[in-house]
Amino acid sequence: MYQIETGIEITASPEHVWSILMDFPAYPQWNPFIRSLSGVAKPGEKLRATIQPEKRRAMTFRPRVLTATDQQELRWLGRLGFxxxxxxxxxxxxxxxxxxxxxFTQGEQFSGILVGMFISSMAAATKAGFHAMNQALKNRAEANDHIGHAHDDISKEWY
Incomplete structure (x- = not known):
């Protein structure tokens, strides 16, 4: 297994950040990594996701939702082949x-017999895509934050 995990602190409430994440039709407007996402965020349902790491071709796949806990976690499983x-x-x-x-934490756990062959060529681009999306989510959430706090620039991101 191989895991990539990134995160960022966002000057907005979890409710507000969650509302942005669940607004799948708006992804093309702001998300530089997950270029489109559609479907129902409910365990057992299939989504349609198109991702495009920077300087890479777009890939579309149909992951199955594993977890969709309001304001806490969205998790899906995508597969190549069987x-x-x-x-x-x-x-x-x-x-x-x-x-x-x-x-906000975003990550992916890769497993399967082909991971060793592909992970070295895709890990850096995937991690860069996560960071780009995290920053874009932060920017979008803080642009119209409903908490009412003065915005300190807390651009803390971790790996």
């Missing part, structure tokens, strides 16, 4: 901070 070949469990997690802000 189970165990190349699987990716992607997740978005939100944690409320004591100041009313949100810690």
């Amino acid at each position: 189970p165990g070949l190349f699987d990716g469990q992607h997740y978005f997690q939100l944690a409320a901070l004591s100041n009313g802000y949100t810690r």
